[in-house]
Amino acid sequence: MTAGWVVKFNPPKVVNFKSPLTDQDDLDQQKASRATQKLAGSGVTLTPRDVSWDAWAAAHPDEERDLVLSCVDNNEARHAIQRTMPGVILSASTSGMRAQVVAFERRPGEACLRCRNPVEAIASDEVVISRLRAQDAATRARLAVDQGIHPDDLERYLNDPQKHCGLISGETLQRFGHGSGERAWSVGFVSVMAGVMLAAEYVRRSLGVPAHRLSGSGNLARFQFWFPDSSLNTTCHWPQAADCVCTRPSYRAAVAAHPWP
Ligand SMILES: [Zn+2]
Incomplete structure (x- = not known):
């Protein structure tokens, strides 16, 4: 099986326990090349690229990027990937206790x-509060659950932040201010879950199982660990x-002139 390109962004400075391919011996090593060495003989073929995504894309402007797996942890890197206009991007991410995978297909309206x-x-804090108040109740409830807060507590806080300042700490409030929240904090096993979901979607596509893959109005699969039986743990649409x-x-x-596939 060919796993595709591996592009590293920075040599690891600390041991990342969320990455099973990184350990103490890899500090300051080229991550993509180290991953390739460790998987040698496993049946997975990697072609390492020890450069940034932008540098690699600039050196290969005409190369078609049919399928890109986005496993980055910030939106600057996501924008860099999107600028190269891949046919499909499978994006895995976490937000607190939530893992999700989204399939972004290069089609008009997607x-x-x-x-x-x-x-x-x-x-x-004032801006975060005003943004939360501007959301509809269902969205606020989802955001609250993502942060491990009961939706009723968030509503009480937003009704009178000074009176109910004990319900939501300043640090917690700022997590709402990060948009996707992916920089706020993360947990190792949630990242592992996101990786498993991403791998499952990749294998599903590789095997040609169109009936079950993420696409169109069902392009997002998510799972949050706070409330495992929640109806929010489902497939839905990333608009x-x-x-x-x-x-x-x-x-x-x-895009209409060059739709995927
Ligand atoms: Zn867009």
């Missing part, structure tokens, strides 16, 4: 990896963001 993954500065570049007529025309 969301791209930039949608709802803004690159933004840390917002003030386009109205203010994203992918909604512009010029972008849609370009």
Whole structure:
């Protein structure tokens, strides 16, 4: 099996226990090459690229990127991947106790990896509160569950933040301010779950099982560990963001001219 390209961003400075391919011997080593060495003879073929994604893409501007697995942990890197316009991006990510995989397919009207993954500065508490108040109740409930907070507590806090300041700490509130929240904190086994979900989707596509793969209105699969029996643990839709570049007529025309597949 060919696993595809491996592109590293930085040599590891600390041991990352979420990565089974990284250990104490790999500090300051080239991550992609080390992964290739460790998987030698396993049946998985890797071609390492010990450069940044941007540098590799700039050196190969005409190379078609049919399928890209996005396993990065920040939105700057996600935007860099999307700029190269892959046919399909399978994006795995975590937010607190939630793991999710989204399939972004290059088709008119479909969301791209930039949608709802803004690159933004840390917002003030007042801005975070006003943003939460502007959301509908169902969205706020989902965001609360993602952060391990009972939705009723979040509603009471938003009704009077000063009176109920004990319900939500400043640190917790800032986690809501990170948009996707992926930089706020993460847990090893949640990352492992995201990796398993991503691998399952990749294998499913590789085997040609179209009836069950993520696509269109069911392009998102998520699982959060706070409430495992929650109805939120399901397959649903990651919609386009109205203010994203992918909604512009010029972008849609370009995608329509080169749709995937
Ligand atoms: Zn978009």
